[in-house]
Amino acid sequence: MSGEATKRGVGIAGTGRAVPERVLSNFDLEKMVDTSNEWIVERTGIRERRIAGPNEATSDFAALAASRALEDAGISPGEVDLIIVATVTPDMIFPSTSCLVQAKLGATRAAAFDISAGCSGFIYGLWTGAQFVANGTYDAVLVIGAETLSRITDFTNRNTCVLFGDGAGACVLKAMEHGEGIIKTLLGADGSRGDLLMIPAGGSRLPASHETVDQRLHYIRMEGNKVYRFAVNILVDACKWTLDAAGLSESDIDYFIPHQANRRLIDIAAERLGVADRFYSNVEKYGNTSAASIPIALDEAVRSGKISDGDLIMLVGFGAGLTWGASIIRWCRGYFRAQSAGRSTAESDKAREPRGL
Numbered sequence: 001m002s003g004e005a006t007k008r009g010v011g012i013a014g015t016g017r018a019v020p021e022r023v024l025s026n027f028d029l030e031k032m033v034d035t036s037n038e039w040i041v042e043r044t045g046i047r048e049r050r051i052a053g054p055n056e057a058t059s060d061f062a063a064l065a066a067s068r069a070l071e072d073a074g075i076s077p078g079e080v081d082l083i084i085v086a087t088v089t090p091d092m093i094f095p096s097t098s099c100l101v102q103a104k105l106g107a108t109r110a111a112a113f114d115i116s117a118g119c120s121g122f123i124y125g126l127w128t129g130a131q132f133v134a135n136g137t138y139d140a141v142l143v144i145g146a147e148t149l150s151r152i153t154d155f156t157n158r159n160t161c162v163l164f165g166d167g168a169g170a171c172v173l174k175a176m177e178h179g180e181g182i183i184k185t186l187l188g189a190d191g192s193r194g195d196l197l198m199i200p201a202g203g204s205r206l207p208a209s210h211e212t213v214d215q216r217l218h219y220i221r222m223e224g225n226k227v228y229r230f231a232v233n234i235l236v237d238a239c240k241w242t243l244d245a246a247g248l249s250e251s252d253i254d255y256f257i258p259h260q261a262n263r264r265l266i267d268i269a270a271e272r273l274g275v276a277d278r279f280y281s282n283v284e285k286y287g288n289t290s291a292a293s294i295p296i297a298l299d300e301a302v303r304s305g306k307i308s309d310g311d312l313i314m315l316v317g318f319g320a321g322l323t324w325g326a327s328i329i330r331w332c333r334g335y336f337r338a339q340s341a342g343r344s345t346a347e348s349d350k351a352r353e354p355r356g357l
């Protein structure tokens with residue numbers, strides 16, 4: 001676990017999301033594997049998910065979500081200091097997807113790296129990016145959660161293929177007064193249970209070979225029941241631990257934005273916390289989009305007016321690793337809007353020299 005620590009406050013100045021156009025419904029899946037719309041809805045709450053087209057990849061959704069977040073924040077790509085992409089489905093093993101996004105955006109002065117923390121990746125990225133802003137190293141950091149899970153989903157395996165979808169969400173981090181914005185974040189991991197959710201082959205342990213491909217080892221393997229039990233408990237515990245650490249209680253939080261893995265487990269966690277009416281869920285439309293699910297849900301909740309200035313929100317995620325993370329944020333979009341309104345166009349268009357080149 002990690003804790004505290006801001007010299008400057010760090011807030012979210014803008015958000016954006018992007019999902020593929022193609023919809024794959026439960027009825028489509030009924031034609032592909034032995035499943036039914038009823039089973040999927042009852043066990044997961046998912047009705048449809050978005051699936052990338054043949055020429056689309058993670059960096060495409062990431063760049064589009066990022067450009068929308070930048071527009072929302074009122075800053076130009078040239079002002080971005082750092083791009084962090086949280087993903088388990090990079091376009092390729094290297095270069096990093098964040099570098100591909102940097103090029104697509106024309107964010108020429110930005111440093112760029114990826115984070116792999118499964119479905120908790122966005123919160124890991126958020127807290128990592130916040131350190132650079134808090135300590136004064138950078139002024140504008142793009143944090144993106146982006147996935148093309150359909151490329152690592154075995155569409156012959158009904159245990160997993162009904163769960164996942166593609167898309168991206170992004171936010172822009174900027175400095176603000178200490179004590180505002182991101183108030184408390186906790187991260188955690190239990191690597192001893194990493195084998196519950198993994199892709200066995202394609203890395204240095206089991207490189208790609210004809211045998212690994214024949215055995216379908218490049219697809220997601222998940223022990224659904226065990227992950228489910230971990231997920232319900234950690235959703236509740238992560239919220240409680242983070243609230244305790246911040247000296248807050250469940251009743252202080254206006255909106256919870258959990259990782260969208262499964263509607264059933266979100267509902268159970270919300271009930272256990274006694275906040276059933278304040279948990280956001282859009283899993284029925286997008287399925288589980290791993291690192292993208294929290295920022296997609298956040299952007300949706302903000303743009304639909306469910307979250308407004310002054311609200312306290314909690315982001316909470318869990319996933320492969322196993323990992324988890326939770327972050328309490330005072331929503332303060334208006335603070336940044338007032339700031340960008342006060343800037344001249346020349347100032348906001350200013351693309352400064354790349355650092356370190």
Ligand code: UT7
Nearest residue numbers: 035036039043119158159162224225227228231261262319
């Ligand atoms: O984002 C990362 C974290 N991931 C998660 O949080 C996922 C956590 N796990 C889950 O959400 C749930 O465990 C699942 C949705 C994956 C599965 O739901 P479940 O209620 O745990 O079902 P189960 O695995 O216990 O399977 C129950 C039955 C089995 O049949 P038998 O053995 O009882 O005859 C499965 O074979 O349901 C069967 N089944 C299906 N039936 C129809 C499994 N998948 C399907 C399917 N359609 N798609």
